[in-house]
Amino acid sequence: MNPTLPTPTSDLCDAHRGEVGGALRVLPPVFRDYGGVAAFAGPVVTVRCFEDNSLVKAVLDEPGLGRVLVVAGGGSLRRALVGGNLGAAAARNGWAGIVVDGCVRDVAELARCALGIRALAALPLATDKRQEGQRDVPVQVQGVWLRPGERLVADADGIVVLPAA
Numbered sequence: 001m002n003p004t005l006p007t008p009t010s011d012l013c014d015a016h017r018g019e020v021g022g023a024l025r026v027l028p029p030v031f032r033d034y035g036g037v038a039a040f041a042g043p044v045v046t047v048r049c050f051e052d053n054s055l056v057k058a059v060l061d062e063p064g065l066g067r068v069l070v071v072a073g074g075g076s077l078r079r080a081l082v083g084g085n086l087g088a089a090a091a092r093n094g095w096a097g098i099v100v101d102g103c104v105r106d107v108a109e110l111a112r113c114a115l116g117i118r119a120l121a122a123l124p125l126a127t128d129k130r131q132e133g134q135r136d137v138p139v140q141v142q143g144v145w146l147r148p149g150e151r152l153v154a155d156a157d158g159i160v161v162l163p164a165a
Contacts, residue, residue: 007153008039010157012153025145025161026159027158031118032119032122036110040068040153041151043149043151044150045068045135046148047070047133050132052128053071053082053086054132054133062093066095068095070099070152071099071102072141073103075101077102077120078123079103082104087104097117105125105126118154
């Protein structure tokens with residue numbers, strides 16, 4: 001195993017076999033890979049928003065410090081919450097990854113970003129800017145609860161969430 005990569009999700013599931021669904025949670029296999037980094041991990045920062053990425057932009061403009069932004073977008077397939085400009089900002093600012101319970105756009109640009117990006121689908125339509133949303137709150141993504149500070153690990157096998165260290 002490469003020490004610079006996160007522990008594989010399958011190994012985490014094996015190590016925490018009796019805790020799956022409790023301490024260790026596995027997100028459903030509905031997310032596609034859009035970023036330039038296939039495996040990523042880090043402490044969770046959350047944003048809850050619906051078809052408005054104003055708060056997503058504000059958070060990704062901050063230093064990422066190796067964290068992972070989880071965007072609880074309600075599973076909307078009507079607007080893209082992350083695009084090429086936000087992906088580039090996230091990579092530039094040191095975010096490890098972004099998980100979007102919704103759509104992304106500018107797929108070719110996102111693939112060149114030096115961070116992991118997972119989302120439900122690609123869609124070219126941008127969001128409205130209503131300055132709405134909540135940050136650093138517990139969120140539910142595809143039926144799984146995530147809390148700020150927990151650790152998210154993503155790789156080719158899936159996405160798992162562990163309690164904060």
